[in-house]
């Protein structure tokens with residue numbers, strides 16, 4: 105056993121850190137905040153692409169950097185720590201790119217991968233529908249053949265960044281007669297296509313991140329189908345090849361904890377720094393322990409992937425632990441701030457610019473997005489532990 | 495022993511629920527979160543007509559002479575409805591202070607007006623230290639002729655921006671102990687030298703920063719005795735905390751009801767999500783929290799209502815309800831999936847109120863410390 109990174113890896117971490125320190129400044133983040141685009145910056149994504157870091161773990165033949173899982177882990181850890189915006193490339197790098205690499209035609213690879221690795225094309229994910237959330241395979245959005253095209257009609261919901269995206273990867277039903285998993289196909293849809301209407305959904309943090317997307321006879325050329333017709337479910341399952349540690353959650357939590365430590369050292373209540381309060385100390389120390397535990401779970405995921413093993417338990421466990429840790433940490437942060445914890449951006453009295461309450465609210469969404477924590481637990485129990493299905 | 499409500503109390507609950515469902519729909523709640531005043535005079539007037547403002551005041555002061563338990567029933571329904579506006583600050587925080595500490599003349603002057611809905615009041619207690627102990631009262635009131643001059647900053651003062659009067663807890667002397675030297679004044683909200691700034695809070699309630707700059711208050715506006723104000727504040731905090739718990743319990747019950755209804759109606763995998771054991775366990779945890787919260791709150795409110803020592807029970811209630819309400823709304827959100835993460839949905843109203851109520855009048859840790867002291871530790 106050896107818990108140290110290799111020297112080159114440490115050097116790489118230093119390089120990434122130096123870059124992020126320069127780029128992800130307070131000012132930069134405040135600028136995003138003002139634009140209401142907390143997690144979205146095309147410029148920043150572009151800069152990562154220029155550094156060759158965006159698709160660092162993709163195979164070289166597809167414009168990637170051929171980096172190891174451990175290097176990718178280091179990079180993701182630093183991005184998480186700096187709480188840098190990833191919205192403009194997350195879908196492309198983690199989901200659609202690997203899907204095209206695994207199942208796409210040569211033409212699809214030529215056409216789409218470069219835009220992703222260059223950080224130029226923003227993708228959104230049109231999977232969820234009003235009646236197809238956890239039960240994604242029950243989706244109703246229809247794709248009907250017409251000549252060389254498919255006509256897609258239906259409604260998608262919770263589509264993050266649909267209002268900013270150039271392209272959408274979506275699932276639609278191509279055989280309504282077949283059993284639900286076997287009548288779905290996977291499409292690449294240009295968001296500028298006629299017949300697409302994007303309507304904003306404002307989340308509980310009062311931000312416009314996700315949307316409803318209505319498709320009314322949207323014409324999509326047949327060549328935009330990924331994989332075979334009615335194989336969409338299968339295709340969508342193999343988007344999990346990328347780094348799956350979710351290290352960004354504990355590393356972002358680490359940064360938040362450091363902010364809280366500063367806060368309690370600087371903040372006095374009736375003449376006494378909060379940092380002297382044993383309850384505050386215990387809570388923050390507990391959070392430090394949990395963050396370390398989470399970091400180790402996440403490291404193990406990446407290490408297993410590095411070794412060619414499949415982290416059937418560790419990967420869902422990491423997402424679960426991380427999202428719930430974020431909830432606990434930010435909740436405790438609000439508690440420690442007392443009455444101040446409820447203040448939002450825009451109050452001069454708001455500590456850390458109201459970030460704690462905002463992150464706490466966002467944590468509710470993270471426990472639901474990308475498969476709810478209940479579904480994660482089901483997957484962990486059934487696939488990871490081999491327990492029987494209910 | 496009788497753990498049930500009386501018929502009148504049940505009727506009060508039904509009337510309140512029906513009235514608030516009709517007059518205070520969630521659309522109004524959301525609108526008021528954005529509104530600067532944070533209440534509508536129409537609803538305020540209608541509530542006054544129902545006698546709610548004076549519900550727990552003696553009849554001789556224009557009230558209905560009902561008990562604190564009755565008020566708790568009403569507050570529970572207000573918590574359920576997420577009622578916006580100055581009821582709590584006017585009636586609970588200020589009305590009771592006047593009733594407790596005011597002289598006969600002050601009670602005759604103010605309480606009937608409160609009962610009639612003619613006055614809006616705010617309690618200026620907390621300061622930037624954001625605590626509820628006597629040492630935190632730093633704002634100065636110094637005598638000058640027939641008046642006192644108040645200077646300093648109060649923070650988290652709900653509804654100060656619309657208040658006709660602000661009850662301000664001040665320091666008039668640096669005594670041997672922090673409890674000594676605290677004096678309460680009834681300050682005309684329109685006095686020169688008061689400036690209020692609304693704070694932006696998650697629950698969209700109307701808390702303010704209030705700066706007093708040599709604000710002149712006539713000596714006759716002193717509530718209670720000079721330098722002896724802390725005893726009044728202590729009693730008030732006990733009542734206010736029990737009252738807040740009642741309101742929180744109502745919110746928690748509503749979040750539970752909503753989640754159960756959704757678990758029955760939302761279908762995934764061809765069956766209602768409420769048929770999944772994970773969701774059933776959530777609901778079971780939630781109802782355990784809500785029921786526990788209710789009866790620990792009722793016990794505290796009953797003691798307050800009957801003038802019995804209630805420090806221990808009130809603190810136990812707040813320590814428990816603060817965390818239970820939070821747990822309930824977190825699980826409620828989890829059950830709702832993405833739809834509950836939307837601004838338009840009602841779940842966030844409860845989640846945000848739960849988080850805002852947690853530190854109000856002391857958080858769970860604060861009250862556990864009170865309990866520890868009561869245990870003789």
Ligand SMILES: Cc1cc2nc3c(=O)[nH]c(=O)nc-3n(C[C@H](O)[C@H](O)[C@H](O)COP(=O)(O)OP(=O)(O)OC[C@H]3O[C@@H](n4cnc5c(N)ncnc54)[C@H](O)[C@@H]3O)c2cc1C
Nearest residue numbers: 231232237238262264469473476478767770828829831832
């Ligand atoms: C911030 C955010 C961003 C998102 N971005 C996107 C996006 O870009 N693209 C996209 O397609 N989708 C997106 N989603 C949607 C997300 O993937 C779905 O919301 C999620 O899959 C859950 O679906 P649902 O909301 O319909 O909840 P439901 O599936 O209705 O679930 C409701 C509750 O029932 C539980 N439940 C359901 N089935 C089971 C079961 N079998 N066992 C136990 N419990 C169960 C759930 O865990 C949950 O607690 C986003 C969601 C959020 C919050």
